[in-house]
Amino acid sequence: MKVLVIGGDGYCGWATALHLSKKGYEVGILDNLSRRYWDTKLGVDTLTPIASIQKRIQRWHDLSGKSMDLFVGDITNYDFLSKSLRSFEPEAIVHFGEQRSAPYSMIDREHAVFTQVNNVVGTLNLLYAMKEDFPDCHLVKLGTMGEYGTPNIDIEEGYITIEHNGRKDTLPYPKQPGSFYHLSKVHDSHNIHFACKIWGIRATDLNQGVVYGVLTEETGMEELLVNRLDYDQVFGTALNRFCIQAAIGHPLTVYGSGGQTRAFLDIRDTVRCIDIAISNPAEPGQFRVFNQFTEQFSIKDLALMVKKSGNAMGLDVEIKNLENPRVELEEHYFNAKNTNLLDLGLQPHYLSDSLLDSLLNFAVKYKDRVDEKQILPTVSWRRK
Ligand code: NAD
Ligand code: USQ
Numbered sequence: 001m002k003v004l005v006i007g008g009d010g011y012c013g014w015a016t017a018l019h020l021s022k023k024g025y026e027v028g029i030l031d032n033l034s035r036r037y038w039d040t041k042l043g044v045d046t047l048t049p050i051a052s053i054q055k056r057i058q059r060w061h062d063l064s065g066k067s068m069d070l071f072v073g074d075i076t077n078y079d080f081l082s083k084s085l086r087s088f089e090p091e092a093i094v095h096f097g098e099q100r101s102a103p104y105s106m107i108d109r110e111h112a113v114f115t116q117v118n119n120v121v122g123t124l125n126l127l128y129a130m131k132e133d134f135p136d137c138h139l140v141k142l143g144t145m146g147e148y149g150t151p152n153i154d155i156e157e158g159y160i161t162i163e164h165n166g167r168k169d170t171l172p173y174p175k176q177p178g179s180f181y182h183l184s185k186v187h188d189s190h191n192i193h194f195a196c197k198i199w200g201i202r203a204t205d206l207n208q209g210v211v212y213g214v215l216t217e218e219t220g221m222e223e224l225l226v227n228r229l230d231y232d233q234v235f236g237t238a239l240n241r242f243c244i245q246a247a248i249g250h251p252l253t254v255y256g257s258g259g260q261t262r263a264f265l266d267i268r269d270t271v272r273c274i275d276i277a278i279s280n281p282a283e284p285g286q287f288r289v290f291n292q293f294t295e296q297f298s299i300k301d302l303a304l305m306v307k308k309s310g311n312a313m314g315l316d317v318e319i320k321n322l323e324n325p326r327v328e329l330e331e332h333y334f335n336a337k338n339t340n341l342l343d344l345g346l347q348p349h350y351l352s353d354s355l356l357d358s359l360l361n362f363a364v365k366y367k368d369r370v371d372e373k374q375i376l377p378t379v380s381w382r383r384k
Pocket of ligand 1: 006007008009010011012013030031032033034035036073074075076095096097098099100118122142143144145208209210211212228237
């Protein structure tokens with residue numbers, strides 16, 4: 001099957017492209033390399049020294065004998081997008097190609113507008129391009145668990161059945177996202193749902209939790225294939241940041257009380273979930289939603305786990321509760337369903353001492369590349 005991975009130069013996308021290629025899919029990568037440019041503009045860098053996309057693809061070819069087509073360009077440019085699709089002729093499209101940082105979207109008006117235009121227009125262009133030329137292609141779109149926010153009831157997978165004034169219906173689950181980035185995902189979900197309804201597009205929205213880890217079977221093969229690992233305050237995410245902070249002796253940056261609970265998964269499960277979604281496609285006209293995570297943790301519990309593993313390795317790990325730069329509940333109910341992917345055969349890698357040890361060791365290996373000035377949060381959700 002031919003699968004186009006949009007955003008295939010990024011953290012989830014690169015690991016997924018290699019995994020699918022290894023599994024025998026014919027993979028193409030489309031990316032405008034903007035993530036590398038945003039890092040440069042912000043003065044931040046991945047912990048790991050990543051090779052150019054051309055070198056990565058060449059090395060993968062040398063090692064595995066498998067080639068990948070590369071399309072460098074922006075999906076907000078409809079002409080480029082539609083030409084790329086016609087040239088590659090995908091049977092499934094995995095769409096990771098968005099601005100994915102909540103803090104980036106909250107820097108100022110310009111970054112909020114950019115994030116929503118980039119994400120919403122890109123996805124809308126993709127829906128139109130699919131309708132025009134590939135109406136039977138399956139769209140696997142990365143959404144986020146943060147679309148739901150933190151409601152005081154259980155979170156279902158996309159839909160909830162409600163009884164109101166004696167009548168009953170199954171409706172999209174209410175969305176209460178916590179940043180202009182997370183809102184862009186909600187807008188995408190609505191647009192995709194509508195396109196499925198009117199044009200019969202088939203789509204799976206994967207509401208993914210926070211991803212942690214860096215090595216997959218394929219990206220760990222050698223250094224030229226290594227994945228990016230972000231630790232800065234804009235693009236770094238909770239557990240990855242804590243491991244890198246522990247490795248360099250920086251206090252772990254828990255925002256507020258740390259009672260915020262989120263859904264998490266290992267990057268090795270991200271790539272497997274995508275494979276599962278592709279090989280079990282949605283029906284024509286179906287807008288299917290899977291919650292893509294394996295476990296839930298509070299931020300303070302994650303910090304304690306990293307401290308314990310770090311101490312066992314001889315690292316001096318301190319936890320510091322910082323004033324929360326975000327506007328979010330710090331103590332709340334959180335119980336999300338995730339049975340759809342498990343029912344299709346996902347066998348999770350749960351967070352373990354050995355994973356934390358390997359992530360900490362990995363961080364120690366590259367610790368000389370860390371710029372400590374990029375760790376503390378400066379982007380605030382509040383009115384100045
Ligand atoms: P990333 O920033 O590492 O990768 C995104 C890639 O998309 C980059 O290579 C970037 O250059 C490309 N891109 C962005 N806008 C584009 C455009 N207009 N045209 C073409 N390419 C474009 O992000 P990631 O962490 O790999 O996340 C991938 C997807 O998964 C995102 O949609 C994100 O919202 C979602 N997600 C990520 C996480 C996480 O913890 N990393 C969790 C849940 C959901
Ligand atoms: N947090 C800390 N300390 C830190 C970093 C984060 O306490 O140093 C807290 C945040 O306040 C928040 C939680 O940890 O409560 C998660 O923050 P995060 O930066 O790890 O993740 P988030 O901003 O939600 O975004 C990340 C990805 C995004 C994806 C999302 C999945 O960047 O692309 O959509 O995780 S989810 O959170 O399920 O919506």
